Amino acid sequence: MFWNKKKAEHKLVCIGDSITQGFQNGGIYRTELSYPAFLADCFEPPGNFRIPRFSAQAGIPLNLEVLIRGLSDIYGNHLNWQQYLPAALHLYSTIRRIKHYWEENPEKLRRKQNCPYHNQSVWGFTIKDAWVMTEKKCRDYIENNRTSYSIFDILPDHAMYITARCVLNPTLGKTHQDYNMIDNVKRLEENGGIENLIVYMGHNNIIGAITSLKFKYSEEYRLNKLPAKRDYTVYRPEHFEKDYRRLAEKVSKIGVQRIFTATIPYVTIPPAARGVNADLSRERGGYFDYYTHFWIWDEDFDPEVHPHLTREQAIEMDQVVDEYNKIIRDVASEYGWIVVPVHHYVNSIAYRRKNANISIPFPKGFTNALKRNPDTRHFVDNPDQFRLSTEYLQLDQETGDVRRGGIFSLDGIHPSTIGYGLMANLFYKTMKKHGVHFAKPLDWDYIIANDTLVTDPPYLLLDLRDLLHFLSMGHREKFTELGTNLLMQIMELFSYRNGRQQSSQPSQTVDTGS
Numbered sequence: 041m042f043w044n045k046k047k048a049e050h051k052l053v054c055i056g057d058s059i060t061q062g063f064q065n066g067g068i069y070r071t072e073l074s075y076p077a078f079l080a081d082c083f084e085p086p087g088n089f090r091i092p093r094f095s096a097q098a099g100i101p102l103n104l105e106v107l108i109r110g111l112s113d114i115y116g117n118h119l120n121w122q123q124y125l126p127a128a129l130h131l132y133s134t135i136r137r138i139k140h141y142w143e144e145n146p147e148k149l150r151r152k153q154n155c156p157y158h159n160q161s162v163w164g165f166t167i168k169d170a171w172v173m174t175e176k177k178c179r180d181y182i183e184n185n186r187t188s189y190s191i192f193d194i195l196p197d198h199a200m201y202i203t204a205r206c207v208l209n210p211t212l213g214k215t216h217q218d219y220n221m222i223d224n225v226k227r228l229e230e231n232g233g234i235e236n237l238i239v240y241m242g243h244n245n246i247i248g249a250i251t252s253l254k255f256k257y258s259e260e261y262r263l264n265k266l267p268a269k270r271d272y273t274v275y276r277p278e279h280f281e282k283d284y285r286r287l288a289e290k291v292s293k294i295g296v297q298r299i300f301t302a303t304i305p306y307v308t309i310p311p312a313a314r315g316v317n318a319d320l321s322r323e324r325g326g327y328f329d330y331y332t333h334f335w336i337w338d339e340d341f342d343p344e345v346h347p348h349l350t351r352e353q354a355i356e357m358d359q360v361v362d363e364y365n366k367i368i369r370d371v372a373s374e375y376g377w378i379v380v381p382v383h384h385y386v387n388s389i390a391y392r393r394k395n396a397n398i399s400i401p402f403p404k405g406f407t408n409a410l411k412r413n414p415d416t417r418h419f420v421d422n423p424d425q426f427r428l429s430t431e432y433l434q435l436d437q438e439t440g441d442v443r444r445g446g447i448f449s450l451d452g453i454h455p456s457t458i459g460y461g462l463m464a465n466l467f468y469k470t471m472k473k474h475g476v477h478f479a480k481p482l483d484w485d486y487i488i489a490n491d492t493l494v495t496d497p498p499y500l501l502l503d504l505r506d507l508l509h510f511l512s513m514g515h516r517e518k519f520t521e522l523g524t525n526l527l528m529q530i531m532e533l534f535s536y537r538n539g540r541q542q543s544s545q546p547s548q549t550v551d552t553g554s
Contacts, residue, residue, distance in 0.1 A: 048297060049232025050158060051083045052076060055170055055221050055291065056240045058163030058534075059463075061207075064449035064456060065106075065493070066530045068163055068203060069099030073457045073490055076159055076238060078464035079471070081486075084479030091159045092151075092206050097138045101199035101533065102526075104450040107134065108507070109498040117440075117499035119510055127510065131526070135194045142196045146182075146212070149202070153210035155231070156224035162207050164200040164534065166244045166275070167283040169221075169267065171290055175209035176217040178202075181266060195529050200267070222290050229294050236476055237296040238467070239377070241287065242304050242364055244534065245280055247453065248273035249357055250307045252535035253332065253347040273535065277363040284367055292375045300471060301372050303365040303383035308354045309390045311432035311445070312452030312531070316341050316348075327351045334432050334452045335508035335527055380470045382463065389447070390430050402426070403465050409484035415495035416488055419446070428458070433493065435501045446494050451530055457491035 054060050054076045062074025071077065071091045080089030098106040114130065115123055142149075165173065178201040185198065196202065208224065209216045219227075228234055249255050258272040258279050275283075291299065308315075308331065315328030316338050331349040332341055341348075349357075365383055372379045410416045410428075418441045419427045432452055433445035447459040455463060464482055472478060489495065500507045512525045 047233070048235035050228050050234045052080050052089060052158060052236050052238070053225055053228055053234045053296075054159045054161055054238040054240070055225060056159075056161035056238065057165045057242075057244050058161075058454060059243055060238065060240050061159065061161035061163050062460065063163045064451065064454045064460075066102045066104040066449075066451040066533075067099035068094045069103050069106075070095065070490075071159065073460060073487075074159070075455075075460045075464040075467060076161075078461060078482055078487060079467055080158070082468065082478040082480050082482060089159070090153070090155065090157045092157050092210065094203070094206070097141045100138075100142050100203060101195045102135065102138065102530065104511075104530070105493050105498065107131065108450070108500050110134065112499040115500070117502040119500065119503070119506060124510060132194060135526075139194065139196050142199065142202055146179075146202075146205075149206055150212045151206070151210040156219075156227050157207060157210070158228070160207065160221040160224050162200070162204045162221075164244060164267065165204070165241065166267070166270075167241045167280070167287050168263075170241060170287055171220050171222050173204055173208070173267075174218050174220050175205045175212065177266075178204045178208070179212075179217075181268070185268075194526070195533075199533065222294070225291070225296075226294050229296060234294070234296045235298065236471065237291070237294075237299045238301070239287070239291055239299060240302045242280065242284065242368070243307075245275040245283075245364070246273070246304075246357065246360060247307050248535040249349070249353075250310070250313045250331075251453065251531040251533075253313065253349050254535070255349060255353045255357070274357065274360060277360060277367065280364050281367045281371075284371055288371045288375050288377070292377075298471075298474065298476065299375070299377045300380055300467065301368060301377050302380040302467075303368055304361055305383050305386035306358050306361050306390075308358060309386055309430060310448055310453050311430065313349065314338075314432075327354055333512070333527070333531070335512040337505065378470065378474050380467050382466060385462075385466050386430075402428070402462070403484075405481060406461065406465065406484050406488075409488050412485065413488050413495065418442075432504075433497070433501060434504050435497055437502060440497070440499070440502060442494055442497060446491075449493065453534065456493055457487060458494060461487035461491075 060074065060076060061068055062071045062077070071093060077089055077091060080086070094100055111127060111130065115127060119127055182198045182201050205212065208219060208221065225234070225237065252273055254273050256272045256274065258275045262270065262272065263279060311334050313331040314334045314336060316330040316332060317328055329351050330341065330343060331354055332346050336346055369379055407420055410419050427442065427444060428446045429444050430447050431445045432448070433450065434443050435441065436443040447456060447462070448454065449456045461482065461484065468478065468482055512527045
């Protein structure tokens with residue numbers, strides 16, 4: 041790194057994927073509730089962190105919390121069989137409206153934002169996409185792959201590409217249409233300098249194995265395909281290293297004062313994949329016999345019927361992540377980057393894997409803020425039974441309060457707002473230790489108050505099992521005409537980077553040269 045500026049104008053800039061962008065509940069919505077935005081608010085003056093907004097239609101491609109809250113307003117805390125069809129039609133009309141908004145008129149996405157956003161993160165991007173993907177490539181892909189409108193394909197077809205266009209080139213003009221994430225960060229460095237840069241990518245190099253429940257290693261000859269054409273779900277460590285080293289080489293030439301990266305948590309920890317046979321996991325090293333979709337209960341699971349990963353595959357994925365993290369630490373050491381131990385922290389609070397034995401306490405400021413908020417003090421009413429966990433969110437049938445979960449959002453993959461707050465705290469401590477000056481601590485009261493999933497959960501979550509059966513189109517004989525289930529389509533978004541396999545289109549390659 042070559043940094044010789046006395047004072048940098050840009051306190052914090054980010055290159056990342058969905059975790060750094062702030063994706064939760066199935067979509068990108070309130071980007072001000074991401075962990076980088078929480079960190080940026082600790083600098084003086086606050087409010088100088090430029091981020092793209094996706095608040096229209098409650099985000100893209102879909103916000104499960106808003107969707108379920110709308111159903112709760114109509115049907116209360118329970119859906120009976122007579123209500124399934126009208127509820128399904130309500131869902132369909134809502135989602136169709138969202139799809140139309142984001143796909144019908146791209147011009148409404150144009151913003152008067154000539155300077156790059158400080159948060160250069162796009163959900164679904166793998167490491168390579170940091171320098172491969174540009175707004176023009178995204179636009180060309182959308183134009184060459186026609187949008188479908190049918191009851192079998194209800195989410196926006198090209199949601200990731202639409203999101204990327206808005207982030208990489210918000211004016212949608214020609215001047216910066218060929219700029220990638222790294223090019224935009226260079227522009228910020230050349231126009232004011234960057235004090236702290238977070239580079240946190242790699243989750244999408246393996247998360248597809250969990251969301252699709254398919255374990256397929258990358259092959260050299262397919263590495264240069266466009267995101268939608270990458271049919272593998274796990275990057276071989278040697279392929280991961282090649283891309284990560286290239287990312288480090290490109291980023292370190294920019295000239296930032298400090299660069300922070302982070303390790304990748306085990307993808308077997310988030311509740312997107314439900315571990316089956318929990319009572320046997322303790323004697324089997326914390327691993328379950330099978331991992332299936334979170335809407336399939338243990339007693340319903342049939343390995344002959346339901347998609348799944350095996351215990352052996354889960355162990356192998358964790359070993360792959362271990363190799364990824366060794367690569368991240370080694371490369372960071374070579375380039376003078378600072379590593380935030382996200383992997384270690386998430387593993388320490390993995391509730392089911394640790395058999396409820398959480399080894400790292402939650403931050404004191406966070407715990408005190410939970411106590412101050414009347415909607416969350418029940419989390420800490422018994423110090424021996426801290427209710428916040430990495431499990432899928434469930435409510436107490438009597439009180440309607442959150443009984444378990446709270447760290448992950450409703451998509452089962454991404455953190456909740458509180459989860460992002462805990463990530464921000466980890467970055468905060470590491471950054472402060474390495475010379476970053478923050479004007480104030482994290483605002484835990486603000487973070488907790490804005491986690492509506494925890495402070496004001498939708499009523500339908502009281503009947504979680506029936507709700508998930510409904511969203512996954514269980515009992516299809518009642519309304520098979522609605523086609524592919526909603527939750528499966530959300531999982532597919534991260535299985536193949538954009539959620540759609542366009543097999544009828546000719547294969548495309550991309551230029552990955554310098």
